[in-house]
Amino acid sequence: MGQFAIIGLGRFGSAASLELMRMGHSVLGVDTNGKLVDKYADQLTHAVIADVTDPAALDELGLDNYDVVLVAIGEDIQASLLCVVHLKSMGIQTLWVKASSHAQHLILSKLGVTRIVHPEEEMGIRVAQALSYPMVNDY
Ligand code: ATP
Numbered sequence: 001m002g003q004f005a006i007i008g009l010g011r012f013g014s015a016a017s018l019e020l021m022r023m024g025h026s027v028l029g030v031d032t033n034g035k036l037v038d039k040y041a042d043q044l045t046h047a048v049i050a051d052v053t054d055p056a057a058l059d060e061l062g063l064d065n066y067d068v069v070l071v072a073i074g075e076d077i078q079a080s081l082l083c084v085v086h087l088k089s090m091g092i093q094t095l096w097v098k099a100s101s102h103a104q105h106l107i108l109s110k111l112g113v114t115r116i117v118h119p120e121e122e123m124g125i126r127v128a129q130a131l132s133y134p135m136v137n138d139y
Contacts, residue, residue: 001024002026003028004025004026004028005028005030006070007072008030008073008098009072010036010073010074012119013029013031013070013072014040016070017029017040021045026045028046028061029048037049052082053078053082055089058087063092064090064091069092072098075100077101080097080104081104084113085111095113096114097117099116099117099118
């Protein structure tokens with residue numbers, strides 16, 4: 001089974017983390033918000049309070065032991081990009097990042113991340129497919 005590190009336990013990051021756990025994977029959840037970390041501590045393999053804009057804090061997480069790191073920080077684009085730059089310098093190979101704007105997408109594509117995720121667009125496409133094929137139910 002895979003080892004995943006999810007940075008940011010907002011709605012998107014927590015949903016991804018819980019689904020990976022449900023599928024039998026190991027998940028490290030990271031957030032600056034202690035209340036969120038407490039909330040998910042029992043449901044994830046590990047949950048840690050850390051500010052991922054701080055390279056020393058990132059180093060302590062041992063992220064090179066994970067198969068994939070997913071940066072799921074939304075609103076704070078600067079924090080997300082800073083974290084990505086640190087992760088790239090640390091040599092993290094497989095890096096998925098949630099993008100919130102066209103500008104962020106452009107910068108992420110220049111930084112060379114593995115996959116840029118656009119939750120709203122991707123969900124819109126899935127909903128359209130579900131509407132178009134109402135007999136096909138993937139849940
Ligand atoms: P969602 O839509 O998934 O709820 P969002 O798009 O509103 O999220 P945010 O709430 O801005 O995104 O960010 C997601 C999580 O990332 C938050 O729980 C926030 O505390 C966390 N986060 C933001 N900055 C940092 C940081 N520097 N280090 C660690 N976690 C962070």
